[in-house]
Amino acid sequence: MKMVKSPARKNLDEAPHEAAAEVEHDLRLEPAVDGEAEASPEESDESNLVATVAAVGVVGIGVALVEAALLPGVILGVAAMAAPQLAPKIGSALGPLFKSTVRGLYRVGQKTRELVAETHEHVQDIVAEVDAEGKTAASVKETGAPLQ
Numbered sequence: 001m002k003m004v005k006s007p008a009r010k011n012l013d014e015a016p017h018e019a020a021a022e023v024e025h026d027l028r029l030e031p032a033v034d035g036e037a038e039a040s041p042e043e044s045d046e047s048n049l050v051a052t053v054a055a056v057g058v059v060g061i062g063v064a065l066v067e068a069a070l071l072p073g074v075i076l077g078v079a080a081m082a083a084p085q086l087a088p089k090i091g092s093a094l095g096p097l098f099k100s101t102v103r104g105l106y107r108v109g110q111k112t113r114e115l116v117a118e119t120h121e122h123v124q125d126i127v128a129e130v131d132a133e134g135k136t137a138a139s140v141k142e143t144g145a146p147l148q
């Protein structure tokens with residue numbers, strides 16, 4: 001609720017013109033009745049954000065004019081100032097992206113395991129064939145007749 005300061009009257013039973021003449025200098029808060037609606041928290045956040053961005057822009061231009069070497073420090077300061085406000089928003093936006101990335105990497109891992117298992121099996125088959133051929137060649141040399 002928006003509050004405005006108004007002077008307090010000494011005696012409310014007095015006539016309005018007499019009461020206005022004897023206004024105390026004590027001020028009290030009363031609700032505003034000018035018909036304006038209160039600003040929502042979102043509107044307040046937006047106006048604060050706009051004011052902050054404007055102030056940072058002015059400071060950035062001033063720093064660029066005075067000493068360009070200070071710009072990285074200004075950028076780091078702005079990032080440090082904005083991080084607590086933006087981190088929850090960024091986190092909620094990146095959540096689905098992170099999940100889909102993990103899901104995709106899991107699938108790639110599964111396919112890689114299958115490929116490695118198949119390759120291992122093929123290598124074992126080749127080694128077994130080479131071993132069998134080696135035994136056959138050794139047998140031929142010893143006996144002069146191939147194994148059957």
